[in-house]
Amino acid sequence: MMSQSREKVWSQGIAALRWRKSLQSHLSSLKHSSKITSTITNSTTATKCYRLCINRRAPLSFYYLQCNYSSKSLPDDLKCRCWNCNQSKSTSLDPFLSCPSCKAVQPIDTSIDYFVIFGIEKKYAIKDGNLDGKYKDWQKKLHPDLVHTKSQKERGYAAEQSALVIEAHRTLSHPISRALYMLQLEGIDVDEEETLSDPELITEIMEIREAVEEAKESNVLNEIKSKIQSKLENWTNSFAKALNNRNFEDAKNSIRRMKYYEKAIQEVVKKL
Ligand SMILES: [Zn+2]
Structure with a gap:
């Protein structure tokens, strides 16, 4: 049996291959030069483009151009x-x-x-x-x-x-994608799949989840939402400050927290 991470790499590889095929036909329909289409055979680039494309739901041609051209x-x-x-x-x-x-x-x-x-x-x-x-x-x-x-x-x-x-x-x-992009301009990649291990935050997120589950009325949900929103705002400010000071570790940490709070807001909105 394949381990979970190997399975993930495997399925990403398959998807990248499929993606590469559709990209090739897309580019040939745009009549790009053969020089460009021939370089898509590099599978590392294809996987990189594929991941960008899936994460950000952008047109294939654009990511190809960004990665390669x-x-x-x-x-x-x-x-x-x-x-x-x-x-x-x-x-x-x-x-x-x-x-x-x-x-x-x-x-x-x-x-x-x-x-x-x-x-x-x-x-x-x-x-x-x-x-x-x-x-x-x-x-x-x-x-x-x-x-x-x-x-x-x-x-x-x-x-x-x-x-x-x-x-x-x-x-x-979007505040989070803008933050990620600004770090990218500094040559810093944030592993978007990395989870936070701060026990305080994990407890907090669990408490929010419970409160959302228990909430029956919209005014209670709105109250929870505005509380999370102000936390998100605080971390957004922390990000801006960290970026300004070129403290990239703090900046990355702020982005991860922003993502948690944004997800929590989405969960509240779903119930509203
Ligand atoms: Zn001109």
């Missing part, structure tokens, strides 16, 4: 100049998803981070309004339906850029 492989002339009219990028803070001069959609440059895409400062505390306005602007410029009269090459770029903008918006809008 790094800025290193994007030729410099494509990074700095418009492929259509040769207009050069103004600054390194210019996301250059589409050319301001001829409006042609550009290929993805993964050296551009999500904050640059929305033209906001790289800080944990962000205003949703800034994000949403710019998001709508990009969608207007990149939406596949709006570029259907363009060449196949440009439609391909638009599909990828549009997926990138959706993913960037989704990541930055």
